[in-house]
Amino acid sequence: xxxVTATPARHGARKAPKVRKRGDRxxxxxxxxxxxxxxxSVIAVFPVLWVLLTSLKPAKFASTTDFFKETTFxxxxxxxxxxxxxxxxxxSVVVAGLSTVIGxxxxxxxxxxxxxxxxxxKRGLMWTLLVTQMFPVAVLIVPIYNIMSTMxxxxxxxxxxxxxxxxxxxxxxxxxxxxxxxxPREIDESGQVDGLTPFGTFWRLILPLAKPGLAVTxxxxxxxxWGEVAYASAFMVxxxxxxxxxxxxxxxxxxxxxxxxxxxxxxxIAIPAALVFLFAQKHLVTxxxxxAVKG
Amino acid sequence: MAVHTSQSVAKxxxxxxxxxxxxxxxxxxxxxxxRRALSVHWYAWTMVAPVVLVIGVIIGxxxxxxxxxxxxxxxxxxxxxxIGVNEMPATYExxxxxxxxxxxxxxxxxxxxxxxxxxxxxxxxITFCLGMALANILNRRIAGRSAYRMAxxxxxxxxGFVSVFAWRFLYNENNxxxxxxxxxxxxxxxxxxxxxxxxxxxxxAVNVWLGVPFMxxxxxxxxxxxxxxxxxxxxxxxxxxxxxxxxxxxxxxRPVSTTVVLLSTIWTFNMFPVIFxxxxxxxxxxxxxxxxxxxxxxxxxxxxxxAQSSTWGVLILVLLMLFAMVYRRVLRTQGDNW
Numbered sequence: 001x002x003x004v005t006a007t008p009a010r011h012g013a014r015k016a017p018k019v020r021k022r023g024d025r026x027x028x029x030x031x032x033x034x035x036x037x038x039x040x041s042v043i044a045v046f047p048v049l050w051v052l053l054t055s056l057k058p059a060k061f062a063s064t065t066d067f068f069k070e071t072t073f074x075x076x077x078x079x080x081x082x083x084x085x086x087x088x089x090x091x092s093v094v095v096a097g098l099s100t101v102i103g104x105x106x107x108x109x110x111x112x113x114x115x116x117x118x119x120x121x122k123r124g125l126m127w128t129l130l131v132t133q134m135f136p137v138a139v140l141i142v143p144i145y146n147i148m149s150t151m152x153x154x155x156x157x158x159x160x161x162x163x164x165x166x167x168x169x170x171x172x173x174x175x176x177x178x179x180x181x182x183x184p185r186e187i188d189e190s191g192q193v194d195g196l197t198p199f200g201t202f203w204r205l206i207l208p209l210a211k212p213g214l215a216v217t218x219x220x221x222x223x224x225x226w227g228e229v230a231y232a233s234a235f236m237v238x239x240x241x242x243x244x245x246x247x248x249x250x251x252x253x254x255x256x257x258x259x260x261x262x263x264x265x266x267x268x269i270a271i272p273a274a275l276v277f278l279f280a281q282k283h284l285v286t287x288x289x290x291x292a293v294k295g
Numbered sequence: 296m297a298v299h300t301s302q303s304v305a306k307x308x309x310x311x312x313x314x315x316x317x318x319x320x321x322x323x324x325x326x327x328x329x330r331r332a333l334s335v336h337w338y339a340w341t342m343v344a345p346v347v348l349v350i351g352v353i354i355g356x357x358x359x360x361x362x363x364x365x366x367x368x369x370x371x372x373x374x375x376x377x378i379g380v381n382e383m384p385a386t387y388e389x390x391x392x393x394x395x396x397x398x399x400x401x402x403x404x405x406x407x408x409x410x411x412x413x414x415x416x417x418x419x420x421i422t423f424c425l426g427m428a429l430a431n432i433l434n435r436r437i438a439g440r441s442a443y444r445m446a447x448x449x450x451x452x453x454x455g456f457v458s459v460f461a462w463r464f465l466y467n468e469n470n471x472x473x474x475x476x477x478x479x480x481x482x483x484x485x486x487x488x489x490x491x492x493x494x495x496x497x498x499x500a501v502n503v504w505l506g507v508p509f510m511x512x513x514x515x516x517x518x519x520x521x522x523x524x525x526x527x528x529x530x531x532x533x534x535x536x537x538x539x540x541x542x543x544x545x546x547x548x549r550p551v552s553t554t555v556v557l558l559s560t561i562w563t564f565n566m567f568p569v570i571f572x573x574x575x576x577x578x579x580x581x582x583x584x585x586x587x588x589x590x591x592x593x594x595x596x597x598x599x600x601x602a603q604s605s606t607w608g609v610l611i612l613v614l615l616m617l618f619a620m621v622y623r624r625v626l627r628t629q630g631d632n633w
Binding site for chain 2: 030033034036037040041043044045047048050051054062063065106107109110112113114117119120121122125128129131132133134135136137138139140141142143144145146147150162163165166169170173197198199202223226227229230233234244245248249252257259262263266269270273274277278
């Protein structure tokens with residue numbers, strides 16, 4: 001971009017000196033831009049950083065304003081020793097993991113079919129996939145709660161997995177359609193010329209190419225389940241059955257707040273998610289907007 | 296919705312026949328239209344079958360049941376339940392559209408709807424403007440761009456409920472950092488979450504904080520897809536920076552922005568965790584949006600009012616679908632083929 005703009009910039013400068021070119025700004029403007037970015041970055045990072053710093057202070061100093069005070073890991077050790085944090089973590093991993101795997105598995109072929117074929121019912125299916133993503137929790141939570149309670153699945157990880165499938169299946173199908181759309185159709189055609197059935201084409205040619213897309217879809221679906229609050233709070237009770245979203249509420253409620261364990265738990269929950277997220281996010285937006293815009 | 300689907304099936308089938316896709320079956324006794332469609336489309340239908348099945352069972356059935364519940368007087372005391380070994384049968388009764396009439400004529404629903412709209416519009420507007428500004432800044436050549444980008448994306452990378460608790464920690468009236476900083480400057484502490492007006496401000500601030508990274512990244516992607524020839528042409532014509540933004544950047548971002556605004560509106564309208572974990576709808580009912588209030592009806596009050604909760608749920612769904620339809624229609628009349 002820089003080389004392309006250089007010539008017209010000089011050329012234009014003679015004709016209309018007042019018009020500033022792209023990539024060409026006064027030092028004052030540079031300072032202003034950097035200031036804006038710094039302020040915004042601080043606002044974005046600070047709450048997270050503050051939680052991290054607080055988790056390293058002894059619990060009794062949680063509300064001090066010092067950045068560091070008697071740095072210790074006692075919040076972490078207490079959290080793991082005295083609370084059910086590890087079982088919450090395990091529950092969350094199991095529930096989010098299972099609903100992601102099942103969601104991706106069930107919806108992969110659908111994403112492909114919707115991306116490639118014209119068939120009766122396609123429009124209706126696309127609409128259903130789109131509309132189900134707009135479903136508010138409120139419309140499904142009561143009937144699902146009642147159904148689960150008659151089936152004895154309340155307070156069971158299996159019940160929560162089934163519930164999360166209502167979110168992950170439409171989402172995965174929609175998102176994977178977006179990724180399959182980016183794979184050239186010529187590949188399908190070459191497969192068919194070589195005598196592969198549509199299923200063979202999908203399994204042997206397209207699926208291996210779509211692996212990054214599958215990974216991103218799976219990851220995002222996992223993060224959604226990992227952070228889900230409403231169903232988890234309503235369906236799971238009892239200390240050892242909670243998922244992380246429910247467990248964290250134990251520390252901070254209307255009766256008081258234990259900021260020490262809360263901040264330590266927050267850090268342990270956030271670090272793995274944030275690390276993978278920062279790797280995956282570039283592809284994430286591609287898939288979502290591709291699915292949405294071309295739909 | 297079932298009606299809608301079957302209509303589209305018929306229409307799509309008509310399309311395909313009209314295009315002669317299945318012209319190959321020219322046998323004298325033509326097989327029935329369904330069998331012909333089956334022989335052409337069986338693999339597509341097999342591929343979508345799992346999703347159709349799953350959606351039908353775990354979304355379709357509860358949805359129908361939810362709509363049914365909204366037309367009854369179901370609550371905690373009269374639904375089917377088991378107490379010990381005794382199975383209690385359901386004793387709730389059909390009441391027609393009474394619940395809807397109550398909701399739509401009472402002040403509670405309309406009041407909550409009003410705040411929900413304020414909440415959605417202000418969150419989406421502020422988030423979009425900030426996201427747009429940051430995306431435009433980050434799209435320039437600027438030192439440390441990827442470091443800024445990394446920092447600005449962080450709120451999106453942290454699970455939402457963790458961030459909400461982090462903010463609750465900062466907002467805490469007596470010990471929170473924000474009030475300590477204000478106190479250090481000699482200003483009285485602000486009841487961030489305990490005063491109705493401040494609580495509204497606080498929840499919007501947190502939701503904007505959570506939402507800006509998505510907007511920024513999506514719009515940045517859109518900016519990078521605008522061909523640079525357009526800017527060069529504008530420069531040759533002597534367009535100022537503002538004119539370039541107004542007449543090249545904004546139209547170029549249109550496909551992306553329409554999508555992200557739609558998504559963001561739907562997400563914000565249904566944003567359960569922020570309100571629920573930050574204020575539980577309080578103080579009083581000041582920050583209660585429709586979704587959290589519906590949740591409260593069925594899980595926090597006693598006896599649990601399943602019928603009213605379902606009614607609100609169905610109304611929310613109807614409102615969102617109406618919004619999406621109007622939004623698409625407006626876009627279409629403005630010449631978008633989306």
